[in-house]
Amino acid sequence: xxxxxxxxxAIKSILKSRMRSLLTALGIIIxxxxxxxxxxIGDGAQVQVEKQISALGSNLxxxxxxxxxxxxxxxxxxxxxxxxxxxxNRIQDEATIIKGVTPIVRSxxxxxxxxxxxxxxxxxxxxxxxxxxxxxxxxxxxFTDKDMVSRAKVAVLxxxxxxxxFPSDDPIGQQVRIRNVPFKVIGVLTAKGxxxxxxxxxxxxxxxxxxxxxxxxxxxxxxxxxxSANSNDEIDKAQKELTTIMREAHHLYPGQDxxxxxxxxxxxxxxxxxxSKILTILLASVAGVSLIVGGIGIMNIMLVSVTERTxxxxxxxxxxxxxSDVLIQFLTEAIVLSLAGGLIGILLSIxxxxxxxxxxxxxxxxxxxxxFIAVGFAGVIGIFFGFYPARKAANLxxxxxxxxx
Amino acid sequence: MESPKAKNIIKIVGLxxxxxxxxxxxxxxxSIDLSIDEGEFVAIMGSSGSGKSTLMNLIGCLxxxxxxxxxxxxxxxxxxxxxxxxxxxxxxxxxxxxGFNLLSRTTALxxxxxxxxxxxxxxxxxxxxKAIEVLERVGLGDRIHHEPNQLSGGQQQRVAIARALVNxxxxxxxxxxxxxxxxxxxxxxxxxxxxxxxxxxTIILVTHERDFAKFAKRIVELxxxxxxxxxxxxxxxxxxxELNKIKxxxxxxx
Numbered sequence: 001x002x003x004x005x006x007x008x009x010a011i012k013s014i015l016k017s018r019m020r021s022l023l024t025a026l027g028i029i030i031x032x033x034x035x036x037x038x039x040x041i042g043d044g045a046q047v048q049v050e051k052q053i054s055a056l057g058s059n060l061x062x063x064x065x066x067x068x069x070x071x072x073x074x075x076x077x078x079x080x081x082x083x084x085x086x087x088x089n090r091i092q093d094e095a096t097i098i099k100g101v102t103p104i105v106r107s108x109x110x111x112x113x114x115x116x117x118x119x120x121x122x123x124x125x126x127x128x129x130x131x132x133x134x135x136x137x138x139x140x141x142x143f144t145d146k147d148m149v150s151r152a153k154v155a156v157l158x159x160x161x162x163x164x165x166f167p168s169d170d171p172i173g174q175q176v177r178i179r180n181v182p183f184k185v186i187g188v189l190t191a192k193g194x195x196x197x198x199x200x201x202x203x204x205x206x207x208x209x210x211x212x213x214x215x216x217x218x219x220x221x222x223x224x225x226x227x228s229a230n231s232n233d234e235i236d237k238a239q240k241e242l243t244t245i246m247r248e249a250h251h252l253y254p255g256q257d258x259x260x261x262x263x264x265x266x267x268x269x270x271x272x273x274x275x276s277k278i279l280t281i282l283l284a285s286v287a288g289v290s291l292i293v294g295g296i297g298i299m300n301i302m303l304v305s306v307t308e309r310t311x312x313x314x315x316x317x318x319x320x321x322x323x324s325d326v327l328i329q330f331l332t333e334a335i336v337l338s339l340a341g342g343l344i345g346i347l348l349s350i351x352x353x354x355x356x357x358x359x360x361x362x363x364x365x366x367x368x369x370x371x372f373i374a375v376g377f378a379g380v381i382g383i384f385f386g387f388y389p390a391r392k393a394a395n396l397x398x399x400x401x402x403x404x405x
Numbered sequence: 406m407e408s409p410k411a412k413n414i415i416k417i418v419g420l421x422x423x424x425x426x427x428x429x430x431x432x433x434x435x436s437i438d439l440s441i442d443e444g445e446f447v448a449i450m451g452s453s454g455s456g457k458s459t460l461m462n463l464i465g466c467l468x469x470x471x472x473x474x475x476x477x478x479x480x481x482x483x484x485x486x487x488x489x490x491x492x493x494x495x496x497x498x499x500x501x502x503x504g505f506n507l508l509s510r511t512t513a514l515x516x517x518x519x520x521x522x523x524x525x526x527x528x529x530x531x532x533x534x535k536a537i538e539v540l541e542r543v544g545l546g547d548r549i550h551h552e553p554n555q556l557s558g559g560q561q562q563r564v565a566i567a568r569a570l571v572n573x574x575x576x577x578x579x580x581x582x583x584x585x586x587x588x589x590x591x592x593x594x595x596x597x598x599x600x601x602x603x604x605x606x607t608i609i610l611v612t613h614e615r616d617f618a619k620f621a622k623r624i625v626e627l628x629x630x631x632x633x634x635x636x637x638x639x640x641x642x643x644x645x646x647e648l649n650k651i652k653x654x655x656x657x658x659x
Contacts, residue, residue: 005522016510315506318467319520319568320495322488398467402506 010333013309014340024301025341027294028381032345032374034287037352040364042280047365049272052194059229059265060132061098061238063246066259082221083260085209088126090249091227095241097234102126103222105212111205113176113185114165120158122178122205124212124222132228140172140187143208151211155183158204159191176205181215183207235264288377294341295381302334302389313393314401327394334386335379342378346371413479414575414607415441415464420473422459433459435630436473441609443575446602448610448618451627458580460627461611465498465578466490478575495523499569503581505561507553513540513564514549520572529572539567543597559590566597570606577601580611589651595620596644620644 014021065082088103095101105124110117127145130136143154155176162171171185183205192201213220229238239262246260306313313326321329353364417439424431434456441447451457462468463475466482467490475482477493485493494500499520507516514536521532529535540549543563553561562582569577579598583591599620602608610621618624619642626634 002522012511311506312508315508316519316523317491318465318494318500318506320491320523320572322491322523324488325491325523399462402467402502 006329006332007336009329010336013305013333014337020301021337024298025294025337025344027297028291028338028341028378029294029345029348031287031291031294032342032378033349033352034290035284035374035377036346036349036366036370037356037364038283038287039280039370040349040353040366041356041362042276042283043365043367044363045279046273046276048363049276052272059099059232059235059238061227061229061235061242061265062263063225063227063242064261064263065224066257066261083225084220084222085213087246087249088222088225091225091242091245094245095227095238097230097238097241099228099230100128100132101225101227102129102132103209104224104226105209105217106223107179107212107216109179109216111161111165111176111178112180114169114171114174115167116165118161118164120161120203120205122155122207122212122216124209124216125206126209129206129226132226135192136190138188138190139170140185142187148208148210151214152208153181153183153211153215154186154207156187156189156206157185158189158206159202160200161203161205162188178205178207179216229264239264291374291377291381295338295385298334298338298382299385299389302330302386303392305333306330306389306393309393310396310401310404313396314398314404317396317398318402323394326396327390330390330393331383331386334390335382338378338382338386339375342375345378346375412443413440414443414445414477415439415609416476417464418474418476420460420463420475421471422456422463422468423471432630434463434627437627437630437632439625439632439635441607443607444602444605445623446599446608446610446621447623447625448612448621449625449627450612450615450618452613454629455627456630457611457613457627459630461578461580461609464609465500466493491523492525495520496526496528496572497574497576499566499572499574499577501562501565501569501577501579501582503584505553505558505565505585507561507564507568509554510552512550512552513545513556513567516553516564517567517571520568524572536567536571539571540564542570543567557590558586559593562586562590562594563597566594566601570601574606576607576609578609578611581613582610583612583617591617592644592647592651595642596648599644616642 063083083103085103088101091098091101102125106121107124108119108121110119111122127143127148130142137156138159140156142156143152146152147154155178157165157171157176165171165176166174171188174185175182176185177183189202189204189206194200209222213222227238227242229235242262243258246262247258250259252259316326316329350366353366356362356364417437419436419438420434421436422433424433437460449457449460459468463470466477470483477497482490482493500506508519514533517536517540518532521529521535537546537549540546543566545560545563545567548556548560548564551560553564556564566577566582577598582598583594586594595617598608598610602622608621610618612618619638619640621638622641623637624634625632626636
């Protein structure tokens with residue numbers, strides 16, 4: 001029989017009992033919708049995690065002061081050999097595959113200005129901080145090299161601080177006092193949201209590192225160093241280069257342990273995405289089980305249908321249908337049924353994902369690949385679970401089939 | 406009446422069929438010899454259990470014999486495969502059953518087209534046109550889009566006859582074709598068969614009623630699986646005359 005006729009006969013017999021066909025396909029509809037929605041939620045979570053990690057900065061490397069041991073007693077991270085601006089300058093001068101480097105001088109305290117006061121952290125950084133962290137300004141300007149040299153008392157506020165102190169006014173040009181040292185606000189950062197550990201990254205004030213060292217922390221030590229590699233591929237190389245430069249700067253002889261630690265963002269990303277990938281696989285396999293249950297539903301109804309249509313099969317055989325014709329006819333019916341179920345399932349899942357994205361805080365992302373996989377899987381289920389009933393139909397004896405009441 | 410010129414369409418030599426019911430072997434027909442020529446109209450008669458249905462299934466290539474040989478159009482069917490049997494049913498034989506055996510919720514036209522869909526050789530280029538033509542030939546030209554439940558028993562059987570005719574078979578096998586019809590409709594169906602036979606189609610009719618067998622030209626009587634009598638009919642009933650006797654003209658529209 002021609003494909004056109006085959007499809008016509010299959011669709012006709014599916015439409016003959018609409019309600020039953022719909023209920024039969026419902027298993028596949030729910031199964032496909034579940035797989036697509038679950039994978040979309042998993043992918044959405046993954047995208048969220050990746051976004052949070054890349055919010056740290058682009059191709060970020062962080063150098064922490066290491067631990068020292070004195071007479072066998074390990075003093076813990078940062079116990080000696082704290083970093084100074086000299087280390088930063090050395091990396092700046094010698095590194096070849098590092099795009100930028102900035103010191104981070106951590107300070108903090110009560111900030112007074114605008115409508116009230118607020119306790120926040122103050123970070124002394126270099127002028128290229130915005131590039132390294134991929135964190136542009138919302139309004140105003142960032143401080144310049146001139147401000148660095150002159151230790152200017154200028155500050156750039158994070159969104160949270162800006163909102164707390166200046167809920168209605170424009171903070172630019174206003175004065176804030178950090179631990180009683182007056183700073184002029186010259187810029188406001190864009191919102192960056194939560195970090196992967198849940199901290200509010202916008203609760204921050206940035207100022208020139210030199211100013212913070214001079215006015216707030218006192219001394220010459222910086223907390224840690226941030227650098228960004230030229231590209232994601234070169235992160236490992238950049239990490240090695242940083243290590244070499246830092247060992248030289250700290251005059252470590254070969255064989256001596258590093259007195260610092262270089263961490264890169266890829267390590268963080270890997271761990272976090274691994275978790276959400278496992279979550280996605282778990283969700284998808286649970287949904288996949290429901291697809292298989294849907295397939296069993298199709299097999300069940302097809303078996304009933306073969307029994308009911310024994311006479312029809314007899315008629316077809318008596319007018320010259322081959323065994324293979326009957327087999328293909330019932331197989332086509334099973335495939336059409338499960339593919340139609342698959343398509344309805346896709347539409348349903350698109351609807352659900354639309355609702356999730358627009359009316360809940362969940363973010364779901366549809367991967368077009370998963371649509372093809374789900375529909376393809378539905379088709380395979382149609383073939384797999386349709387084969388047994390179809391073979392049963394095809395192997396009927398024409399005489400018995402014709403006589404069947 | 407086997408004229409020497411006529412070609413054998415069916416030649417059966419020592420044909421037997423034994424059914425196995427559990428351990429017991431039940432012989433349905435025992436070593437039958439039979440020849441039927443092209444253009445004949447043969448009634449196979451016998452009471453229930455005489456083996457007439459079994460014989461008809463074997464002739465119709467719906468079943469294979471246990472022993473013996475069956476030549477259809479000169480071809481020994483013993484050597485043929487299951488698919489060859491399907492091909493014979495599709496191209497050489499048209500079936501008409503007692504229970505009509507039409508596809509439900511399917512129009513007369515689609516029912517008649519059915520055999521053409523299974524014709525791998527596509528001898529007939531325009532199935533719909535051919536199906537309409539055959540339906541007109543059996544007097545149902547205005548009922549082509551009706552479904553079986555919208556047709557009377559006689560009309561349904563005529564759709565079945567149209568379906569049997571559509572592939573231009575050389576042989577029509579009718580198994581108790583009027584078993585579900587009243588006498589007037591039965592006469593109509595038999596006169597249609599006579600008309601088709603006059604046009605050259607060989608017809609084998611299986612029935613248990615002698616009155617209906619008389620519409621044929623020859624009666625083969627079976628009993629307990631063997632042929633007990635093979636006679637030509639002298640007092641043949643002519644369907645059209647019979648209908649005139651009922652004094653109602655053939656009205657295929659009802």
